[in-house]
Amino acid sequence: MKTLEGVEWAVHACAVLAGLAPGASLNAAALADFHRLPAAYMAKHLQALVRAGVLAASRGGRGGYRLARRPADISLWDIQAAIEGSGPSFRCQDIRREGPCAGFGPSELPCDIACAFVEAEARYRAHLKAISVAQITRQVGAKLGPEGRSRFNDWASERGAKPA
Amino acid sequence: MKTLEGVEWAVHACAVLAGLAPGASLNAAALADFHRLPAAYMAKHLQALVRAGVLAASRGGRGGYRLARRPADISLWDIQAAIEGSGPSFRCQDIRREGPCAGFGPSELPCDIACAFVEAEARYRAHLKAISVAQITRQVGAKLGPEGRSRFNDWASERGAKPA
DNA sequence: CTCAATTCGGATAATTTGTATCCGCTTAAT
């Protein structure tokens, strides 16, 4: 049960985009550079976010990535699902159907053990679904302070993105 | 975010032990055979459960594994933690400390993104902590029906364990 | 009290998964 580190990268990237003016975009190199991450690999994750409908991409000169929806409508779960997939963490192998007691009882009913883990995971997801990128950006921005926010805006301008 | 399949094996193994008479034990070969799993690998998971204090082991002839506590006092989280470790799923790499905005704001404060994932995981764990092996064994036993339970008791006797 | 059978336990190998990079292709702005 390990969260892939790409999730952390992806959330940070979305938070950066949410800190720009609505509709503004940045390319993969810029988003990677903001946290000093390898650009090629970051690009892979950004592509996954596009496939999941979290980001929208523009190709060609002056292209880049922008949020596909408003920051308030993108949850942390949307991002994790984009990177890791939305399938269940606990994959029941139904090992109960093997062995001396297999075949007794209605095997159509779900495995109680799997149910417990699936329900636990539902609660995990519910919490992430309740947190939006907008909230994250607000909190991070508040911690940065006026000088930090100014520095962010300067950086965005240099990279060709309109600041908020 | 994938739950290791060893967790499923371990929970099933504990559920089997909880279906025996209190204090009864089974060896690794028997616990593996019940679900037709590779014995050598199952043994490794059982060892992890011993290290975590969930099971107790006895060596030598007529030895084996038994529950270290009453089934009602063993939670699904205890078992998952034994197999996968109790560390956080989301390991914050603190990538926010790199880049143009690093150093602004009190970096002693925890990362908001990490906090969100840690809290989500806390809810996951809370649910698993609330479910005991005793509950699981009760539910599985109920589904088996009288004939299935009888078959289970016969199997346990053949393997040298006292049935409930 | 010795010996042999049994069983756990840690070290070791094989496989899969995740991490990271590169290159050709398509697309869009200048």
Place this chain on the structure above:
DNA sequence: ATTAAGCGGATACAAATTATCCGAATTGAG
């Protein structure tokens, strides 16, 4: 037409997971 940029696939590389084996420790029989 040229340049900038994302997209997808192919490919290494690193790490974790899966699986197996052999030695150490314990028990019980003779």
